[in-house]
Amino acid sequence: METITDVFFDLDHTLWDFERNSALAFAAIFEKHAIQVPLDEFLTHYVPINLKYWNWYRDEKVTREQLRYGRFKDAFDLAGYAIDRDTIDLLSDDYIAHLPIYNHLFDGTIALLDYLKPKYRLHIITNGFSEVQRRKIDNANIGHYFTTITDSEMAGVKKPNPIIFEYALTAAQADRKTSIMIGDCIDADVRGALGCGIDAILFTDAQTQTDPYIKQISHLSDLKNYL
Template identity: 55%
Template sequence: MTNITDIFFDLDHTLWDFERNSALAFEKILLKNEVDLNITDFLKIYVPLNESYWKLYREDKITKEDLRFKRISETFEALNYKSSTQLIEKLADDYILHLPDNNHLFEDAISTLDYLAEKYRLHIITNGFEEVQHLKMKNAQIDHYFETVTTSENAGVKKPHPIIFEKALKKANTENVKSVMIGDNLEADIEGAEKIGMKTIYFTPNYLEHSSRTAINTLKKLTTIF
């Protein structure tokens, strides 16, 4: 990682513990809306469905509105839970409203950002919804670490499209050869950044290594790389 001046992070699943925070949000809104379902049963169906719908969203095969509605409606269908369109729309809105209420970060996120911020300029590139990403960062008290934030909605395209990375580099006033992208999604974060010549680090908490790329399973390991 020589000659690096700028480090770009993905937010969800990389710094911000999305699954943990999402589960807490659903626990709150299911209770609030009197949905009589066990949260564990709900999440067992919802989590993989959400991942599959996000893949379709990244590929521009569904709209943001379809993603928000169908990931909940199909979960209810799989659990044989009778609901109305109005209830699903209310849950979809409440989820976005309450998602930033809990802001657990991955272990050593703060100490690692403290270390890196002394030596590099830090940035965010995220496919997450514009209206909640900035709020997540603010509530988690990490917004001050990042000089720029590039979201897919303000870039007009989603990772792994090269344009979002190019716009992020331009916004940061830096170059691909001086930059590294750190993220948990092999397709969106790693392959996307590599296609425009950026170095990458694959954050993969469940695996020890990756055969063809620099990979870490804890954020703390970044302090030994940089």
């Protein structure tokens, strides 16, 4: 790791605590719109459905609008709550507006960024929507740590497509041989980066080794063992 000059991070589920912030956003909009579904029950359905739709979106199987509508509709259907299209559209817009308001980061994020910033150039590569991701970063007050921020709307493709990694390297004026990617998705972040000749580390709460050929950490502070 002595040759590393540029460190690329995923945002959601890696630095920014998506599930915690998402639950807070849902609590706010459910109260605002008097949605009569127990939040815990809804989230039990929504979390895996949202992941499924994001995987489909990453693989170009659904559009942005299909993702935003479908994940809500499927979750409410499983919760047995009748809801019309206009209400779903309203909730979806309100959820996107509320989500970046909350700024919980994973434990150790700020300490890690403070540790890395004097030693490396830091960057973000995210599949999220441009406006929403920028607001998350701004509200969490972490933008000043990063030299560049690349999102899938800017690049025109999503991780693991090699084009987004090439785009990010060009924007950062970084050499793939002296760069490393850290993210929570083994396919999009890790294998995507490795496929472009960029070293990578998987951030996961899995208690066993996911892949013996891939470097893996379970807490952000563990990155200090590599960087």
